[in-house]
Amino acid sequence: MNSERLGTLKRLTFGNRASQVYLALVAVATLYVTIDTVFVHHEDASFAGIGLFLLASPVMFAFLMLGELFGDAVSGSAPYLYTALVVSVLIQSLALGLFVRLLRGHPHSAHPQGA
Numbered sequence: 001m002n003s004e005r006l007g008t009l010k011r012l013t014f015g016n017r018a019s020q021v022y023l024a025l026v027a028v029a030t031l032y033v034t035i036d037t038v039f040v041h042h043e044d045a046s047f048a049g050i051g052l053f054l055l056a057s058p059v060m061f062a063f064l065m066l067g068e069l070f071g072d073a074v075s076g077s078a079p080y081l082y083t084a085l086v087v088s089v090l091i092q093s094l095a096l097g098l099f100v101r102l103l104r105g106h107p108h109s110a111h112p113q114g115a
Contacts, residue, residue, distance in 0.1 A: 012097030
């Protein structure tokens with residue numbers, strides 16, 4: 001990929017208001033889950049992480065189903081779940097950026113095919 005395409009992906013993922021609001025919501029949910037996990041004692045399991053997974057759905061659930069194909073050792077491991085969560089959030093932020101671009105009617109390319 002050339003740097004122009006990477007710049008476009010970066011702008012679509014991080015450079016519009018919808019993606020920024022979504023990423024801010026994910027950051028707040030992540031902070032809440034972290035504080036709840038580290039500082040609050042629970043006699044049983046906390047359900048704080050469910051909100052974070054719901055913010056990352058439906059892509060997160062697709063990664064969970066994909067992980068099941070590799071077995072319980074992979075799908076249940078923390079590195080796989082954290083990586084799937086981050087990638088899911090980034091994919092959805094990119095999708096929001098593409099949707100905003102579609103609504104605004106920006107052209108697909110600055111260079112026409114024949115030029």
